[in-house]
Amino acid sequence: MKLNIQNETSRLRAVVLGTAKSVGPVPSIEEAYDPKSVEHIKAGTYPKEADMVKEMEAVAKVFEKYNVKVYRPKVIEDYNQIFSRDIAFVIEDKFIKANILPDREGEYQAIQHVIEQIDKDKVIVLPEECHVEGGDVMPWNDYIFIGTYTGADYPDYITARTNIEAVKAIQELFPQKTVKAFELRKSNTNAKENALHLDCCFQPIGKDKAILHKNGFLVESEYEWLVNFFGKDKVFEITKEEMYNMNSNVFSISEDVIISERNFTRLNTWLRDNGFTVEEVPYAEIAKQEGLLRCSTLPLIRD
Template sequence: MLHINVTNETSRLRSVILGTAESNGPTPAIHEAYDPKSLEHILAGTYPVEDDMKAEMAALVAVFNKYDVTVYRPQIIENYNQIFSRDIGFVIDDYFIKANILPDREREQGAIEYIVSQIDPAKVITPPEEVHIEGGDVIVWNDHIFIGTYKGSDYKDYITARTNMHGVNFIKELFPNKIVKEFDLVKSRIEARDNALHLDCCFQPVGKNKGVIYKSGFREEADYMYLVNLFGADNLFHIDREEMYNMTSNFFSIDSDVVVIEKNFTRLKHWLQSNGFIVEEVPYAEISKQEGLLRCSTLPLLRD
């Protein structure tokens, strides 16, 4: 039986599912792009190639090995993008919740079934069909669960809107003892600089009481202020529009004082180091061209 437990984003990591760039397939056609950033790189001829992405993920594996983290990988699906494991499931406390994801991506869940099948079946939850929820929108923070959503009446028109209010209410019912707070995120189909694809694209906690935040990613100022009041203004590192576009808030914590970031994020690095964090840097800029970064490609199973 595989032991799982995650109660926050920053406790000591013991095991994780990391996506894979093996057999990633050809550059998608324009109509196959799931998000505006991928589309931008498809049109520009700068879409990432498999060898570069495999090298980036290998650098992350090396960091996990350094900290003695058990790393699981999906089974390989030929010519298929399986990098972003966070989208297909997530752990809250000792429950594994399968994400209801874009129908095109259901095969990705099959590729991790050999891992999920080792978890106590009573603790594996498949939401009903009307519930849309992806792991990038779910941030577990002790007695809180933060969930990114989109409340616009045009939700169904946005392929970039991944979690609906059914998803929020589903989590509320599942965890009645937690404070479940949803955040209405800014979405765009055409401009990646104005598209908070998931909550972790514009906010993520770090350490025991700090966070990285992009104010303009929230449709309602009250949602942004909720986090300011909860964490304290002095504990939040604010990123700008270009930094949000580069996925600066999409780092990954191995421990409450150990953070993995993309090696180009120098401003974030200096802030983290000045606050006493150990910063591990990896190249991940090619992967980020698909509007996902370190948190998106990891699915933590067990934290202390």
């Protein structure tokens, strides 16, 4: 398999879509990885497996409609394998293993049948001190945008997933690219004040547009840099509530086709007004785990 990912929006040809089959019992509060899941565990509204399976099958159908080759992880009993973006990511022709939370290692093993089809030289395992997850890494042509957190209290945040060592390692892997890092706002306890990954508060769409949430960025000048990079008239700014509901976490099949959650009324209207085809799917149950469409997909090949 010849990998090719230059950006977030070129025509998709192959992707790993996570699975919600056999996700296991509702986790305890101690087992949860993010504040939003904790909220739903406490409220008794944590998503049910059957509902999540249905939501993911709706996405699989959209991929089928657009002739995208879809790989799925091998199902591990009682194990959450929804968020395939966390475990690895592709830049150019390199498949980079994410150094994830140790108890998620099984998720990576479950896509070995995909990894075996890739040239061994192109599979990169970063040094142990590099913490990174795919939701924080966005190839955008000559740039690689990376969400990070460099505070001295980094180890205290289970929501801080990508460190500065990983940013440096990715810059070394792609010396010809401009790697631009963004400090994200982190909270272990308040989902509305937590940008778990960069794609929770930002995503490029189309050829030259972006979805953004200002409060997700710790440093205002870094947010302003993105606004200037894309141009104010090409940015859709989402509210705190919309960020909480994961509005920036849509997924592009091409420069003009976007999969989006059906309840994102304001965003979907704006997308259509700007010439996008919007494929609406139900994904509100999966969103309860602080992840949405981009989080549950791992693109392998784009034109």
